[in-house]
Structure formats: structure tokens, C-alpha cells
Amino acid sequence: xxxxxxxxxxxxxxxxxxxxxxxxxxxxxxxxxxxxxxxxxxxxxxxxxxxxxxxxxxxxxxxxxxxxxxxxxxxxxxxxxxxxxxxxxxxxxxxxxxxxxxxxxxxxxxxxxxxxxxxxxxxxxxxxxxxxxxxxxxxxxxxxxxxxxxxxxxxxxxxxxxxxxxxxxxxxxxxxxxxxxxxxxxxxxxxxxxxxxxxxxxxxxxxxxxxxxxxxxxxxxxxxxxxxxxxxxxxxxxxxxxxxxxxxxxxxxxxxxxxxxxxxxxxxxxxxxxxxxxxxxxxxxxxxxxxxxxxxxxxxxxxxxxxxxxxxxxxxxxxxxxxxxxxxxxxxxxxxxxxxxxxxxxxxxxxxxxxxxxxxxxxxxxxxxxxxxxxxxxxxxxxxxxxxxxxxxxxxxxxxxxxxxxxxxxxxxxxxxxxxxxxxxxxxxxxxxxxxxxxxxxxxxxxxxxxxxxxxxxxxxxxxxxxxxxxxxxxxxxxxxxxxxxxxxxxxxxxxxxxxxxxxxxxxxxxxxxxxxxxxxxxxxxxxxxxxxxxxxxxxxxxxxxxxxxxxxxxxxxxxxxxxxxxxxxxxxxxxxxxxxxxxxxxxxxxxxxxxxxxxxxxxxxxxxxxxxxxx
Amino acid sequence: xxxxxxxxxxxxxxxxxxxxxxxxxxxxxxxxxxxxxxxxxxxxxxxxxxxxxxxxxxxxxxxxx
Numbered sequence: 213x214x215x216x217x218x219x220x221x222x223x224x225x226x227x228x229x230x231x232x233x234x235x236x237x238x239x240x241x242x243x244x245x246x247x248x249x250x251x252x253x254x255x256x257x258x259x260x261x262x263x264x265x266x267x268x269x270x271x272x273x274x275x276x277x278x279x280x281x282x283x284x285x286x287x288x289x290x291x292x293x294x295x296x297x298x299x300x301x302x303x304x305x306x307x308x309x310x311x312x313x314x315x316x317x318x319x320x321x322x323x324x325x326x327x328x329x330x331x332x333x334x335x336x337x338x339x340x341x342x343x344x345x346x347x348x349x350x351x352x353x354x355x356x357x358x359x360x361x362x363x364x365x366x367x368x369x370x371x372x373x374x375x376x377x378x379x380x381x382x383x384x385x386x387x388x389x390x391x392x393x394x395x396x397x398x399x400x401x402x403x404x405x406x407x408x409x410x411x412x413x414x415x416x417x418x419x420x421x422x423x424x425x426x427x428x429x430x431x432x433x434x435x436x437x438x439x440x441x442x443x444x445x446x447x448x449x450x451x452x453x454x455x456x457x458x459x460x461x462x463x464x465x466x467x468x469x470x471x472x473x474x475x476x477x478x479x480x481x482x483x484x485x486x487x488x489x490x491x492x493x494x495x496x497x498x499x500x501x502x503x504x505x506x507x508x509x510x511x512x513x514x515x516x517x518x519x520x521x522x523x524x525x526x527x528x529x530x531x532x533x534x535x536x537x538x539x540x541x542x543x544x545x546x547x548x549x550x551x552x553x554x555x556x557x558x559x560x561x562x563x564x565x566x567x568x569x570x571x572x573x574x575x576x577x578x579x580x581x582x583x584x585x586x587x588x589x590x591x592x593x594x595x596x597x598x599x600x601x602x603x604x605x606x607x608x609x610x611x612x613x614x615x616x617x618x619x620x621x622x623x624x625x626x627x628x629x630x631x632x633x634x635x636x637x638x639x640x641x642x643x644x645x646x647x648x649x650x651x652x653x654x655x656x657x658x659x660x661x662x663x664x665x666x667x668x669x670x671x672x673x674x675x676x677x678x679x680x681x682x683x684x685x686x687x688x689x690x691x692x693x694x695x696x697x698x699x700x701x702x703x704x705x706x707x708x709x710x711x712x713x714x715x716x717x718x719x720x721x722x723x724x725x726x727x728x729x730x731x732x733x734x735x736x737x738x739x740x741x742x743x744x745x746x747x748x749x750x751x752x753x754x755x756x757x758x759x760x761x762x763x764x765x766x767x768x769x770x771x772x773x774x775x776x777x778x779x780x781x782x783x784x785x786x787x788x789x790x791x792x793x794x795x796x797x798x799x800x801x802x803x804x805x806x807x808x809x810x811x812x813x814x815x816x817x818x819x820x821x822x823x824x825x826x827x828x
Numbered sequence: 829x830x831x832x833x834x835x836x837x838x839x840x841x842x843x844x845x846x847x848x849x850x851x852x853x854x855x856x857x858x859x860x861x862x863x864x865x866x867x868x869x870x871x872x873x874x875x876x877x878x879x880x881x882x883x884x885x886x887x888x889x890x891x892x893x
Contacts, residue, residue, distance in 0.1 A: 507869055511863075
């Protein structure tokens with residue numbers, strides 16, 4: 213592959229500025245950044261969000277968000293990263309220090325360092341889930357399970373129920389969702405798979421940016437897309453697939469009047485493009501002074517969109533609806549990914565072999581997508597340890613391995629209902645929106661939108677539109693602030709409640725009764741809304757204690773189970789608190805570490821770069 | 829595999845409407861068009877760049893004293 217455009221800059225600076233690693237090729241950096249962005253969210257989260265928020269109509273706010281949110285933030289981050297690289301900084305605290313020497317920059321740098329590291333602590337577990345499912349399909353485990361559960365059944369509804377029930381039970385047991393510590397029990401295969409993924413990630417990342425990340429992404433990304441295209445071809449040639457496509461793509465235009473749809477679309481774009489992570493800043497810092505960022509960034513974003521809209525949008529939900537019906541095609545990310553999709557494979561025409569073949573291929577591609585993403589989560593912290601403290605790669609990798617293990621082990625242990633994972637994910641998402649807002653504000657206001665766009669256009673294949681300074685200065689930050697407020701207002705309540713032992717106990721107790729009530733009235737054919745009304749009549753208003761004496765007789769059988777569930781409340785609330793406090797303490801630690809580095813090694817390197825003429 | 833698998837669900841079917849087909853086609857075309865445009869430029873420009881800039885890397889020693 214051709215080398216990137218060689219820089220003519222600063223031959224002198226090389227004398228004392230640290231030796232800088234660069235990307236091997238332009239395609240390599242595009243695939244590495246796209247690999248970072250393409251993950252489970254593209255194939256599982258996007259279709260779920262679209263189908264639950266207006267179907268085809270969802271794409272209107274989605275593309276508007278892509279234009280005014282996704283592309284501008286990505287351009288800002290790419291430009292800031294490349295600029296930081298000229299100061300000898302491949303790490304977020306160093307880049308922010310070089311561009312804006314104010315106290316909030318330290319927090320922003322720490323946040324951009326914290327997010328990928330903390331996400332990695334649970335993402336490695338998701339990676340292992342995908343690998344486990346892939347291997348289980350290869351071994352024919354699902355085919356045997358389905359054959360056992362559907363033997364003698366001829367009624368389609370019963371087949372669907374049993375198959376979905378079987379995949380649900382497998383998900384709970386294989387991924388340790390039934391109780392805390394399940395993954396550490398004797399005979400747990402998942403523990404070994406997590407270790408295996410951990411090793412694979414660290415071995416690749418140890419090889420460095422070019423020989424590790426870029427090398428892996430250059431074969432993994434095309435392979436991933438090829439696998440997805442083969443599956444897509446099979447899906448589009450299924451009989452009556454137009455029903456599934458109709459379910460996913462038929463637009464409900466009235467949904468455009470609902471602000472929640474706009475929030476969901478902008479959130480999807482935001483989380484999908486991996487902006488606000490600190491990863492793009494890190495990756496683009498390995499570019500040379502005159503390397504293009506405009507087309508390169510757009511290429512990475514468009515590859516991500518291809519995987520999301522075309523591969524994600526045409527495969528999962530249409531097939532799930534076709535084979536399993538609307539109820540199973542509208543789940544959340546995990547239920548769609550790890551319960552519905554394995555169940556779909558039972559219904560694939562051609563018998564158990566083809567079901568297992570496509571199942572293994574699907575989870576294999578998800579595994580590759582997860583590895584390319586998790587590699588990108590490790591590099592920013594490694595770069596920080598190298599730039600900030602002069603550590604060699606071996607030392608940085610070893611330290612980071614210990615730090616991420618300290619977070620990954622509790623996340624794996626507190627696996628009941630993916631409790632620790634869920635709470636960590638929530639706080640990381642919150643930090644991401646905060647970091648992205650800060651980054652755009654720094655770019656638009658501290659660096660200056662016009663000056664920033666001028667820098668953006670340096671070496672660009674084509675200039676960014678003239679209105680971009682206005683968008684970066686006003687539109688994108690305003691959009692991000694609205695998302696930050698609306699997203700926090702919508703979601704934070706539940707997670708804060710989850711940290712209270714009383715609220716959590718109550719929630720668990722009511723959950724058991726609500727399930728029993730739904731089963732009771734569901735059997736009588738009552739629609740969901742009517743069941744909701746009856747549930748509130750029986751249990752009283754939400755968040756109030758249940759009056760056990762007033763429960764109907766048929767519900768009193770559930771009392772023991774409800775008591776047991778209630779007793780788990782304090783433990784789980786403590787786990788939620790542990791996650792929150794852990795993240796806050798880690799943030800403070802990273803801010804202090806960033807401050808020390810900026811006062812010493814990073815500060816000296818930046819000063820040296822400035823002395824040699826590097827300026828904004 | 830079962831030969832009855834589609835029937836019950838097709839009964840409650842939702843066919844792809846003209847609106848749906850247009851939205852789907854436009855989305856696919858937009859995303860595919862953008863990706864092809866970007867990738868074509870990235871791939872096309874790799875080799876010319878190399879040839880264009882390669883001489884700058886060669887030290888001819890013509891300024892050595």
C-alpha cells in the first residue's frame with residue numbers, strides 16, 4: 213500500500229521532539245477510524261432505534277443530525293488531533309493543553325482519556341459474548357438446542373415461543389445474567405473467552421499503531437463488510453422479505469412531530485460515529501501536518517453509515533419480523549442481538565447447517581467489529597502514558613492491562629441483569645456527550661471557528677463549506693447542549709434511583725408482581741395497555757410500597773419470590789453506587805495525572821514545539 | 829427446516845409501501861453514493877501522491893559541501 217503524503221515539516225524539530233509514529237497509508241487510517249466507529253451499535257442499536265421511532269421517517273432527523281452534528285464534530289476532532297500531533301502530542305490531555313491552556317481543558321483531557329478506558333472495561337465482555345455465540349453456532353450448539361425444544365411441535369406460534377425462550381435462557385446462562393458471580397463459577401466458558409479476547413486485544417495493541425491497529429483493521433474491516441454483504445444477499449432473497457422491509461422502512465410521518473424521535477436520531481448518530489470519545493483526537497494526531505482531514509474524516513464516517521444504514525438497516529429487523537413477528541423485532545440492543553438473532557437462524561431456509569453457517573458468520577462479524585472498536589479504546593491511554601511519562605510501549609501496555617483488569621473483573625462479577633455493565637455504559641454515554649460538547653466549544657470558541665476551519669482546510673482534498681464556521685460555533689454546540697439536557701433528563705432519573713437501596717428493592721418487588729399480573733391477564737387476552745392499567749390498580753402508584761395484604765389471592769403465590777427479589781435491592785444499589793463512585797474517582801485520578809504530565813513532560817514538549825515555530 | 833414458518837406471520841403482514849420503498853432507496857443511494865465517492869477519491873489518490881512526492885524524499889547530496 214502506498215505511503216501517506218510525506219510531510220516536509222520540521223526536519224529540525226525531529227532532533228529533540230519525540231519520535232512520532234505515523235499511519236502507514238491513508239486507507240489504513242480510514243479503516244482504523246471506521247473500525248473504531250463500527251461496532252455492535254451499528255448492527256443492533258440502529259435498527260432497534262429506527263423501528264421504534266417512526267421507521268423510515270426516523271431517517272429524516274437521522275440524516276439532519278449526521279449533517280449538523282456528526283460531520284462537524286468529526287471534522288473538529290480530526291483537526292484538533294492533527295494539530296495536537298504537531299506539538300508532539302498523541303494524547304487528549306496533551307492536545308487540549310497545547311490548544312487551550314485553561315483549567316477546564318484539564319478536565320476535558322481527562323474525560324477524553326477516561327471514556328475509552330472505562331468503556332473497554334465492559335466492551336471486552338461484549339466481545340467475548342460475540343465470540344461465544346460464534347463458537348456455539350460453529351459447534352452446532354444452537355441447532356441441537358432448537359431441535360430439542362421444537363421436537364414434535366407443529367404450531368408456528370409455539371415453535372417461535374420455544375425457540376425465543378431457548379435463546380433467552382441461553383443468553384441468561386452463558387452471559388451470567390442470572391446471578392452475580394456466575395461467570396466465575398466452575399465450568400464457565402465465558403471467563404476463558406474474556407481472557408482470550410483480552411490477550412488478543414493487548415497483543416495487537418502492543419504491536420503499535422501501524423503494525424498493530426492499522427494492520428488488523430486493514431483485513432478485519434473488509435472481511436467484516438464481506439460477511440455482512442453475504443448475509444444481506446441471503447436476507448434480500450428470502451421469500452416475502454418485503455414484509456420485513458415494510459416493517460422496518462415504512463415511514464410513520466406523524467412521528468416527526470415527536471421530540472423523542474429527534475433525540476433518538478441525534479443520539480444514534482452521536483454514539484455511532486464514536487465522536488466525543490477521545491479516540492479520533494488520538495488517531496488523527498498520528499497524521500502529518502499537511503495530510504487531509506476533510507475527506508479522510510468523511511470517508512470514515514461514510515463507511516460507518518454504510519455499515520449502519522445499509523447492513524444494519526436491511527438485515528436484523530426485517531428478518532426478525534419475517535420469522536418471529538413484530539414483538540420480537542422491536543427489542544433493545546441486547547435482546548435483538550443475543551436472543552432474537554440466534555432464534556432467526558432456526559427459521560433460515562436450508563436446514564440446520566445453513567442456520568449455523570449464517571449464525572456463525574453473523575457473530576463472527578460482530579466479533580471483528582468489537583475487536584476493531586476495543587483496540588481504538590486502548591490506544592489513547594497508551595499514547596498518554598508514552599507522551600506524558602516517557603514510558604515505552606511495553607510499560608504502557610502493561611500498566612493499562614492492569615488498570616482495565618481492575619475495572620473489567622468487577623464488571624464481569626456483578627453480571628446479574630448486566631447491572632454493572634448497564635450503569636457503566638450510562639455514565640460513559642453521559643461523559644461522551646459532555647466531552648463532545650466541550651470539544652466543539654473549545655474548537656469553535658477557544659481556538660476560534662474561522663482559524664480552526666482554516667486549519668481544517670490545510671492539505672484538504674476539498675474545502676469544507678463556507679458556512680461551517682457558523683455551524684461549528686453556534687449550531688453544533690447548541691444541538692449538543694439540547695441533547696445533553698434532554699438525554700440526561702430522560703435517562704438519569706432511573707439510574708439515580710437505581711443507586712437508592714429502597715427504590716431498587718421496591719422496583720424489584722414490583723417487577724415480580726408486574727410480571728405475574730401480565731401473565732395472568734395476558735392469558736385472558738387483555739391488551740398491553742389494559743394490563744398496565746390493571747397493574748397500577750393492583751400495585752398502587754409507581755414508586756410506592758406494595759400493600760401485600762391487599763393483593764388478590766392468585767398473586768399471593770408470588771410473595772416469596774417478590775421478597776427474595778426485594779432482598780437483592782441493597783446489594784445491587786451498592787453496585788450502582790460503586791460504578792458511579794469508581795468513575796468519579798478515576799476521573800479525579802486522571803485529571804491529577806494529566807496535570808502532572810502537563811506540568812512536566814507534556815509541557816516541555818509543547819514548549820519545545822512552540823520554540824521551533826509550531827503555532828495554531 | 830419448517831415449511832410452515834411464514835404463514836402465521838404473513839397473516840398480520842405489513843407490505844413495503846411505495847413511501848417505504850422510496851425512503852429505503854433514497855437512504856441506500858445516499859449512503860452508498862457518499863461512501864463510493866469518498867473511497868474512490870481515497871484509493872485514486874494514493875498512488876499519484878506517492879509518485880508526486882517521492883522525489884522529495886531522495887537525498888541527492890547536491891547541496892553537500
